[in-house]
Amino acid sequence: MALRHAVLAALLDGEYSGYQLAKIFDLSVSNFWHAVPQQLYSELSRLETEGLISGRQIIQHDRPNKRVYTVTPAGVDELERFAAEPAKPGIIRENLLVMVQAVDHISAPAVIAQLEDRAVASAAKIEVFERTLKHLRGDLDEETFLRTGSPLGPYLTCLRGHRFEQENYEWFTSTARLLRARAGTQTEESDPS
Numbered sequence: 001m002a003l004r005h006a007v008l009a010a011l012l013d014g015e016y017s018g019y020q021l022a023k024i025f026d027l028s029v030s031n032f033w034h035a036v037p038q039q040l041y042s043e044l045s046r047l048e049t050e051g052l053i054s055g056r057q058i059i060q061h062d063r064p065n066k067r068v069y070t071v072t073p074a075g076v077d078e079l080e081r082f083a084a085e086p087a088k089p090g091i092i093r094e095n096l097l098v099m100v101q102a103v104d105h106i107s108a109p110a111v112i113a114q115l116e117d118r119a120v121a122s123a124a125k126i127e128v129f130e131r132t133l134k135h136l137r138g139d140l141d142e143e144t145f146l147r148t149g150s151p152l153g154p155y156l157t158c159l160r161g162h163r164f165e166q167e168n169y170e171w172f173t174s175t176a177r178l179l180r181a182r183a184g185t186q187t188e189e190s191d192p193s
Contacts, residue, residue, distance in 0.1 A: 003043050004052070005082045006033040008075050011053060013151060017066045018044055028132060028154055031125075031161025044069055052078050100175060108183045112176045119172035122165045129162035 010016075010024050021044070022037040029035075035043075047053040052075035055067045071079075096118060099111045136155045137145035145155065 003033070003035055003039060004047060005079065006035070007040065007043050007047060008052060008071055008079050009153070011069055011071045011075075012079075013154070015068045015070045017058075017068050019066070021069075027128070028158055028161075031129075031164065032157060047075070050074075103179060108179050112179050112183070115172045115176035115179070119169055119176065122169035122172060125165045126162060126169060129158055129165060132158050133162060 006025075006029055007021065010021060010029055016024065018037070018041045021040055025033070025035055025040065044053065044055070048055050048069065052072060053069045054072050055069045058066050058068055060066060096111075096114055099106070099114060103111050133142075133155065136151070136158065137149055140149055146152075149155065
């Protein structure tokens with residue numbers, strides 16, 4: 001997948017400025033695709049040049065003018081082509097996993113501290129996902145929303161992000177607890193008194 005497809009998919013639900021698109025990426029798309037605002041603005045320019053999105057200038061009297069974008073029929077065709085390709089499985093490239101892999105030979109307290117920090121970050125992300133899911137489904141319970149609600153795509157990707165962060169949180173906390181317990185056991189075994 002290229003950034004272009006993530007941008008096109010994010011623009012399907014409406015007309016957005018680059019700033020609004022960056023907010024959408026930060027809140028909902030970031031669980032499966034990370035991009036900084038500069039990358040988004042460059043991609044918007046390329047997509048407009050290629051005719052996959054159209055942009056229009058909005059004159060604002062109290063603020064700088066802004067440009068908003070929508071997906072063109074050619075952009076939808078590009079997403080259709082992309083969706084017909086075999087999806088490549090995701091891969092994990094995670095510095096913290098390298099540290100855990102090496103924990104038998106490096107300082108366990110440093111790794112434990114990193115695991116605990118990441119657990120806190122995951123807990124915060126879980127809260128954001130829960131608020132976003134509730135906002136997307138409105139007054140509906142999850143089962144009803146999944147059967148009848150809209151927009152379904154953003155809800156499903158947010159649900160995946162929520163489950164991913166829950167799994168991360170559980171792994172970070174259980175691994176930190178295990179390493180802490182083992183470090184305590186090793187300290188007791190090495191203490192001659």
